[in-house]
Amino acid sequence: MGIPQQRHSRQRTPADIECWLTDMDGVLVHENQVIPGAAELLRRWSEAGQRFLVLTNNSIYTPRDLCARLKASGLDVPEESLWTSALATAEFLKRQQPGGRAFVIGEAGLTTALHEAGFVLTDRDPDYVVLGETRTYSFEAITRAIRLILDGARFIATNPDPTGPSAEGLLPATGAVAALITAATHRAPYVVGKPNPMMFRSALNRIDAHSETTAMIGDRMDTDIIAGMEAGLHTILVYSGITTAADVARFPFRPDEAFDSVADLAALLGEPRELRQP
Structure with a gap:
């Protein structure tokens, strides 16, 4: 479905975003299948030299395990670009x-x-x-x-x-x-994990990023978007996972931007654009 464009009073341009955090399930993959546009998005970040982390609340796997599982699905994500709730918990307790x-x-x-x-x-x-x-x-x-x-x-x-x-x-x-x-x-x-913004702050520290120049991409309003908002990040909701466009109205807060999937975001990166809200 098309998403109407609307100017936002706190507009940030793509040039403002230096670092990216993104959820994994529902954003990059769905039931071990790569979501269209995910590989392209990761490639654009890598080619631009932008720091990024793929976040997951799943604490079962080590980054090496996750790297191998994602590669089998068709996504090449380095171990050092994966941040799990287990790593965030260990960092917190340390x-x-x-x-x-x-x-x-x-x-x-x-x-x-x-x-x-x-x-x-x-x-x-x-x-x-x-x-x-x-x-x-x-x-x-x-x-x-x-x-x-x-x-x-x-x-x-x-x-x-x-x-x-x-x-x-x-x-x-x-x-x-x-x-x-x-x-x-x-x-x-x-x-420790999402929606605690603690996980996002530890991720920012991991890649030496600042909240003012970092965006968070997620598929859930009740974890990704609220935690990103509370951590001071630019928030981007995609409708390829849990939250639908119809669900957004139930929440008392809004993402800064919304897209059908990361394919739309990948296509627009590097081009001047207005914020796209739900």
């Missing part, structure tokens, strides 16, 4: 308590990030219980987490997503398991 101890429920993406941040992973007297994504949540591990939190460990979650996709349908995810632990302990976790 600043909070260098050399700390953590009991972790999660996969290699999270455990590797915490190891590299200098944390000791243990189930004996940890400073933190860190909950991430896994396809095999263990009742025994959840029970241990509950007891450790009640004994004083601080509760951290990589992301708030209650469900995740699979070939068979939706699966319970980090947010759902966090709710179970909260119900048992009366302790809510500190959530």
Whole structure:
């Protein structure tokens, strides 16, 4: 569908954008299939020498794993251009308590990030219980987490997503398991991933970017756009994922620009243009 053009009072031109953050699922890929225009967009950034990061709330995979998975789908994204909620969580905890101890429920993406941040992973007297994504949540591990939190460990979650996709349908995810632990302990976790703008600020630091000259591309108003807005970024919504054009009116905030997909953005990069709002 066509999106009407409208001038915005806080107009920024493409020349103002020096760095880019983009969500992965629903923006660049959908169920392991590349979204048209994604490869072209990445190529334009690389050719222009613009710094960028691909963000995901998924904490299962290491950047190397994600790089290989994206390459198999047809996208060439360097490891250093991938930023996950696991990496953001490890960076946050490293600043909070260098050399700390953590009991972790999660996969290699999270455990590797915490190891590299200098944390000791243990189930004996940890400073933190860190909950991430896994396809095999263990009742025994959840029970241990509950007891450790009640004994004083601080509760951290990589992301708030209650469900995740699979070939068979939706699966319970980090947010759902966090709710179970909260119900048992009366302790809510500190959530590092989107929509916490903390994840975006850590991404900006990663590529030495400034909020005034960085744009965020996302497919969800309730995570990507609100977090980008709160982090002071130029926000771009694409309708190739979760949020539809009809959904936007339900929210009390707006993205700075909106496009059907990244194909439209790739075609317009480098050309003078007006902001395109929903």
